[in-house]
Amino acid sequence: MIVIDYKDRRPIYEQIVERFQELILKGVLEADSQLPSVRNLAMELSINPNTIQKAYSELERQGYIYSVMGKGSFIAVTDRLIKKKKEEILDAASQLVKLAKEYGVTKDEFTRVIIEGFKEEYDD
Amino acid sequence: MIVIDYKDRRPIYEQIVERFQELILKGVLEADSQLPSVRNLAMELSINPNTIQKAYSELERQGYIYSVMGKGSFIAVTDRLIKKKKEEILDAASQLVKLAKEYGVTKDEFTRVIIEGFKEEYDD
Amino acid sequence: MIVIDYKDRRPIYEQIVERFQELILKGVLEADSQLPSVRNLAMELSINPNTIQKAYSELERQGYIYSVMGKGSFIAVTDRLIKKKKEEILDAASQLVKLAKEYGVTKDEFTRVIIEGFKEEYDD
Amino acid sequence: MIVIDYKDRRPIYEQIVERFQELILKGVLEADSQLPSVRNLAMELSINPNTIQKAYSELERQGYIYSVMGKGSFIAVTDRLIKKKKEEILDAASQLVKLAKEYGVTKDEFTRVIIEGFKEEYDD
DNA sequence: GTGGTCTAGACCACA
């Protein structure tokens, strides 16, 4: 479920954070279900527990999971997070249009790419 | 022309690279015109010359500038770079659509943002 | 009567202690009435008995309950505890004023909040 | 300037965070002035650099400082933070009033403590 | 030199 890419320039803990965000936002991991323990995931990925700990702390800070001392870490409710993610995507789109205009990409060129992208329905 | 934002978390050399890319692609700096010397720009920005050197090396590697031993660094011809930049923007748009679909952003929501973005003609 | 909030970052035993303090101080639990046994409460809350034991020990240490060997745990007389609680609240108020002054909160701003708070008579 | 209290139950990194927050909010440390380096402060306090690093990361996350790779850590602008701190204090006051009412502390008892607190003008 | 990441391993409170 989690794969570390050592060629990736991003730090390991960040890769773990992003992978869990994805699994959580897409509903692969259900609300209140338990994550692997810090130690177990560390063993499984052959990574230091401190690095996992750092990833989990960040996920908790961002509201993706909650940790209970002595019990474990659990998936948080995600409605709010999914909504936030959608807003981020639309913001990114808005920024990209701004950039496109600055470099002379026409509205036609741009919208063609968008429309084609939405046509391909089943690619994931 | 170049402003370093120390609160920006990106490294300084990267900020310089991006700023020059922008100035070159938008035609502010003309082809074959000379860039400030490493030393001068370092002095002007109160920055370590190593940092400027790194930025210039990166710009040369990307084809934005060329160096002439003993003479200095000069702006490269930019037609090819502008075309490449446009392609990058369209690729980014394509990737963003893919992401949008994965998180359930509808075609309507997405295109509305695009269309509105292109309406605001004169904001830069 | 007792509800554990696993998303609360405080330890479970502490949540239980505070909840009983509240129930006792507010007179919901009467003096000399018996508390549920460690085992029963543990079962009811689906919680480790050690955790309940720790909470009861803490409540006994603070004088909220007393244990009779072989019989169980009972609510202590509360007059003294209520008085102590009031003093704690007034001490906290005093500390807060000190802090307010340090950070430039004016007497007016502060007292306005207090007065408004006392106006809302029936909100619990 | 920074003193660690080993009898304090709070973690070391948290003590450091709170102490810096105080020094920054009270204006003892000016905007854009440099903090001691992670290594130096670690040496000075006889503490592991990782612990200082954790404190600085938290301060940066909260907007109290900003870190520049290769240069150091610096105090951020604090206007917004001071305002936020004041709001926190007033919120705490509001919560305390709520508690006071629940336990039968009268408005008179409460306001007397407040007024007396504001009288003592020069106690810090 | 400076911050940032990571490993290895210990100890703690809590459940």
Next chain:
DNA sequence: GTGGTCTAGACCACA
């Protein structure tokens, strides 16, 4: 067992 904190020490990119 579980998360959280901390030490000791290494290595990296950046300035």
